[in-house]
Amino acid sequence: MMITANDVKSKLIENFNVFELNLQEDESNPIAEIRREALKNFEAMGFPTRRHEEWKYTPVSKYLKYDFEPRTFTDNGFAAKDALPDAAISGLRANVLVFVNGKFQAAHSDIIETDKFEFRDIASAINAEDPYLFSRLNAVIDREKDPFIWLNQAYMRDGAMIRIKDRVKLQYPIYLVNMELPSKGNYLDNVRHLIRVGDHCEASIITNYINRSGEDRNLGNYFTQVEVGDHSHLQFYTLQYELGNGLHIGNYEVQVGKESTFSTFFFSSDGRLVRNVSNIILRGEHSEGHMYGLYSLDGNDHCDNRTVIDHAVPDCFSNELYKGILDGNSVGVFNGKIMVRPGAQKTNAYQHNPNLILSRGATLHAKPQLEIFADDVKCTHGATSGQLDEEHLFYLRSRGLDAANAKALLTYAFAYEVVEKVKIPALREFLEKRIQGKLLIHD
Amino acid sequence: MALLEIKDLYASIDGNEILKGVNLKVNKGEIHAIMGPNGSGKSTLASVIAGREEYEVTKGSVLFEGKDLLALAPEERAREGIFLAFQYPVEIPGVSTANFIKASVNEIRKHRGEEPLDAASMMRLMKEKLALVEMDKSFLSRSVNEGFSGGEKKRNEIFQMAVMQPKLAVLDETDSGLDIDALKIVANGVNKLHNEENAFLVITHYQRLLDYIVPDKVHVLLNGRIVKSGGKELALDLEERGYDWIKEELEAGAPQNS
Numbered sequence: 169m170m171i172t173a174n175d176v177k178s179k180l181i182e183n184f185n186v187f188e189l190n191l192q193e194d195e196s197n198p199i200a201e202i203r204r205e206a207l208k209n210f211e212a213m214g215f216p217t218r219r220h221e222e223w224k225y226t227p228v229s230k231y232l233k234y235d236f237e238p239r240t241f242t243d244n245g246f247a248a249k250d251a252l253p254d255a256a257i258s259g260l261r262a263n264v265l266v267f268v269n270g271k272f273q274a275a276h277s278d279i280i281e282t283d284k285f286e287f288r289d290i291a292s293a294i295n296a297e298d299p300y301l302f303s304r305l306n307a308v309i310d311r312e313k314d315p316f317i318w319l320n321q322a323y324m325r326d327g328a329m330i331r332i333k334d335r336v337k338l339q340y341p342i343y344l345v346n347m348e349l350p351s352k353g354n355y356l357d358n359v360r361h362l363i364r365v366g367d368h369c370e371a372s373i374i375t376n377y378i379n380r381s382g383e384d385r386n387l388g389n390y391f392t393q394v395e396v397g398d399h400s401h402l403q404f405y406t407l408q409y410e411l412g413n414g415l416h417i418g419n420y421e422v423q424v425g426k427e428s429t430f431s432t433f434f435f436s437s438d439g440r441l442v443r444n445v446s447n448i449i450l451r452g453e454h455s456e457g458h459m460y461g462l463y464s465l466d467g468n469d470h471c472d473n474r475t476v477i478d479h480a481v482p483d484c485f486s487n488e489l490y491k492g493i494l495d496g497n498s499v500g501v502f503n504g505k506i507m508v509r510p511g512a513q514k515t516n517a518y519q520h521n522p523n524l525i526l527s528r529g530a531t532l533h534a535k536p537q538l539e540i541f542a543d544d545v546k547c548t549h550g551a552t553s554g555q556l557d558e559e560h561l562f563y564l565r566s567r568g569l570d571a572a573n574a575k576a577l578l579t580y581a582f583a584y585e586v587v588e589k590v591k592i593p594a595l596r597e598f599l600e601k602r603i604q605g606k607l608l609i610h611d
Numbered sequence: 612m613a614l615l616e617i618k619d620l621y622a623s624i625d626g627n628e629i630l631k632g633v634n635l636k637v638n639k640g641e642i643h644a645i646m647g648p649n650g651s652g653k654s655t656l657a658s659v660i661a662g663r664e665e666y667e668v669t670k671g672s673v674l675f676e677g678k679d680l681l682a683l684a685p686e687e688r689a690r691e692g693i694f695l696a697f698q699y700p701v702e703i704p705g706v707s708t709a710n711f712i713k714a715s716v717n718e719i720r721k722h723r724g725e726e727p728l729d730a731a732s733m734m735r736l737m738k739e740k741l742a743l744v745e746m747d748k749s750f751l752s753r754s755v756n757e758g759f760s761g762g763e764k765k766r767n768e769i770f771q772m773a774v775m776q777p778k779l780a781v782l783d784e785t786d787s788g789l790d791i792d793a794l795k796i797v798a799n800g801v802n803k804l805h806n807e808e809n810a811f812l813v814i815t816h817y818q819r820l821l822d823y824i825v826p827d828k829v830h831v832l833l834n835g836r837i838v839k840s841g842g843k844e845l846a847l848d849l850e851e852r853g854y855d856w857i858k859e860e861l862e863a864g865a866p867q868n869s
Contacts, residue, residue, distance in 0.1 A: 558665075563701040566661050567711070567771065568689040568718035577706055577714070581754075584705025 173215040173229035176236055180319075180356075181211055183237070187323060190240035199294050202305055206321035213315040222313070225501045225533040226472040231415050231441045234354035234385045238323045239269050241351075252276060254410055255345040255376055259594035262343035262374065269348055270325045270357035270388075284336045285371075290327040290360050301329060304362050304393055309421055314445065316417045320358045320391040327360035330373075334366035334397070341372040341405075341592060348379045348386040348414060356387045367397040367425070372592060376407040379414025379439070387415040398425040398452055403591060404432045408471075409602055411439030418444045426452025433590060434461040434490075435599060436471045443472040450477070450484040461490035462586040464603065465498035465530070472501035479512040482542075486516070491586050492523035492553075493579055494530035505537040506549065512542045519549035524556065524582050526575075580604060612677050614639050614810050615660075615779055620671035622659050629655040631835035632671070637779065640807040644821055644846060645814045647832035648854050653814045654698060656832065657783040660812075661695035662688050675779070689715075690722035692778030696768040696785050702756040708767070709751040712737060712774055719775060740773035744800045762793035769800040776804075781812045786820040798823030818850035831857055 184207055193199055215232055216223035252266070265287065266276040272289035279287060293301040308317060328344055348357055365371055379386055396402050408416065416439055424430045434444055448457045463471045477486045492500045506517045523532050534551035556578050564574035583603050590596040615637040622630040629652045637643050647653050659666050660673065662685035673680040680688060703711065716736070717727040728736065737751060744766045756764050765785050772780050782801070786794055801811060801824050813824055821829075821843065829846045831839040831854070839845070839857055849857075 557701075560701050560703065562661075562663055562685060563697065563703075564711075565685040566689055566695050566697075567715040567775070568686050568722070569714055570686050570718075571684070573714070573718075574686075577711075578703065581703050581705035588705070 171233045171235060173217075173232035176232045176234075177211075177214055179235065180238070180323075181207065184322070187238050187240060191325065193294060197294065197297060198302060202302075203322050206318045210315050210318035210322055213318065215315060222474070222503075225499070226441070226443055226470065228441070228443070236354050236356040236385075236387055238325070239351070239355040239357050240325065241269075251347055251349060251378075251380070252345075254378055255347065257343075257374075257594055257598045259597065260341070260343065260592070261594075262341045263338075264343045264345065265328050266345045267326065267328070267347065267359060269351070269355070270327075270359045272326050272328070280340055281338060284338055285330055285332040285342070288329045290329055290362070291325065293329050298329070300331070300364070301362065308393070309423075309447070309449070314419055316389050317391055317419050320360060320389050320419070323356070323358040323389075324360040324391075325358060327362070329362045331364040332366055332369050332371050335368045336366065336371070337369065338371040341374050341595075344373065344375040346375065346377045346388065346390065348381070348388050350380050350382045350384055350386070352384060354385045354387075356389060358389045359391075361390070361392040363392070363394045365394070365396045365400050365402050367399055369397065369400040369402070371401075372403040372405070374405040374407065374592070374595060376410075377416060377418075378410040379412055379416060380410075381412055381414040381440075385413065385415060385440075388417070390416070390418045392418070392420045394420065394422040394430075396422070396424045396428050396430050398428060400425065400428045402428075402430050404430065405590070405592075405595065406432070406434045406436075406444070408434070408436040408442055409438055411442060413440050415439075415441045416443070418442075420444070420446040420448075422446065422448040424448065424450050424452060424455045424457060427454045428452060429456040429458070431458040432460065433586075434463070434473060436461070436463040436473070437465065437469075437602070439469055439471065441470050443474070445474045447476045448478065448486075449480055450486065451480045453481050453483045455484050457484070457486040459486070459488040459490070460586050460589050462493075462583055463490070463500055464493040464583060465500055466496040467498060468496070469498040471499070472503075474501075474503040474505075476505045476507060477517065478507045478509070479515045479517060480509045482511065482513045482515065484512070484515055486518070488519040488521075489586060489589075490521045491583065492521070492532060493526065493583060494523065494532055495526040497527075497529040499530070500532045502532070502534045502551065503537070504535075504549065505539065506547055508540040508542050508545050508547065510541040513544040515542060515545040515547065517545070517547040521549075521551040522582075523551070523553040524579065525553050526555070526579070576604075613637060613674075614676060615812075616674040618672045618674075620659070620673060621669045622655060622666050623669055624655070624666050628669070629666075629835055630659065633832075633835070633837055635830065635837060637810050637812060639778075639810055641827045642805065642811045642813065642824060644826040644829045645812060645832055645837075646816070646818075646829060646846060646849055649816070651832045652835045653816075653832055654783055657695060657781045657812075657814055660688075660781055661685060661693060686718070689775075690719050694772050694775055694777035694780045696765075696772060696780065696782045698783040698785075698787065700756050700764040700768055702754070702759075704754045704757045706755050707752055708755050709737065711755050712771060715771070716774060736774060740770055743773050743803055744770045745796050746770060761788040762790065765789055765793065765797055766800075769797050773800060773804055777809065779810050779812065780804075781814065783814050784816060785813075786815055786817065794820060795823060818846045821846045833857060833861070
């Protein structure tokens, strides 16, 4: 019998008690209350349908046709030595934190700068009734919008809680590896990451999502909350090159303090269904938000990037550049909203979304949105789509490069504008190679 | 055997016939200049030789070293030894000039059955040719033509030509938009590359370039046909008298070769 999104929902609600029992959390732990409230909200909202404006071009119910079960075991067949090389970035020295099937793996993790930030896995923080954790769980800003946030809150199992102390400059990035490995059956992993960057800090964080779904599907439902203090700089990189058949939902909620800079980079190039929702709030004056994205899709990939940059106070700056390369029968969705709150004068906000369509079968939905409630602001946006320039192709071919190579080189050049913004050399080289490899450029 | 032999060539774009029976023979070691007013078909001729696909050849033939050039893709023509210096060179952000040239040189070497050049030899070759067009080494790490001035773009074309060492180079209005210093550099590059084994087809609107690159033959292209051919002095005549006298001659039925 065909399974529908409604069946998936009913079963999740029905089996919540079993999930809770498996987690073995203390009955008196306040988490129980939080989970139940979240479950109630999830039940009320249900999974989105096409009627939801925010989900119009990402018919998620189409993908919710498997008997997803929240995973509470780690993995019966997990062999680190087989799976971990997939996450290797040549030449990158980093504070590595590994999560497999939503569960922290201490044995495969390695924190170099132990004195500069605190790390705790969420499962331990729950058990210890960590006050910081609970303050964040109770302070979800965008709670009305997305049922996957509630689903995450009800079923969260583990994740990283990272706190960078004031006046700390991390020498090495924090590298969060999120790996989902196939088990027999279809599983749902709900992972929560909480990041707090203090005042006068500099840090970079790389998150890499790897989903090894085969015939059995894994749905990774991630929710990441980031707080950046005052006078700080945080670069936040997301890699989605290894999602295969997997389904991936990522919600990001970011708050940026005064005179701070937050830069986000999304590199997506795989996945049966990928949805990234970034909600970035500039809540301190003279803060900056930089948003870069490169989605390079092929086959039946579906990638939906949504960003909201919320200018809540005056004198802030934001710049967004998301570029798309669509081949095969892939579907790309871009929705970028610039919100300027009343009184947020002297806002400068820019948004640009150019797309390269390489096949007849590929589809792009682009929707820039401006909501401006202040009158002394500068905001621009633009979305374009087009093919490779014939004149450019001819130029390269007239120099002896064959058509396929010429096409690859120009596509790479299109992508490079985003890649060159990456500030970590080893990561930039990794991305260059990934993109060149996909495009078959001869060395 | 001529290096390039064009016979009764007709070509059109979007249904408009531009070339209407061009005949031209270029031998190794020769420099030919093609002159003509705007819209006479000069750039079309260059495009058809290089293989620009928007142009449809409706009649005639082009032989290169006796081979049917029109049957080849643009990249195959390049590998066989044809080079087009573009009137409007293309900017390619994100691709360094060095990598671009490396890819190009190695494709040509592969076609000739030669091994790819190792990094050191490639660098030596590029540095040597850079000097020829008086370009700094820093050009190599810059993206192809990105942010280059008009003169730098044209010099980059000549630099690429020098590295690729074609048998036949077609210069499509390489002199347009160049100041006198850049023009001299470009001309000097061409003269140094010129030898008994290669040939140049210099397409130009003005006689100016021909003060520095001395052609063996000058052809006048008018309304899609070569209507007059002569020695280098023909260019000076054109500079002085324009094209009207040729049109009048044609109407009067005068012989086409002086």
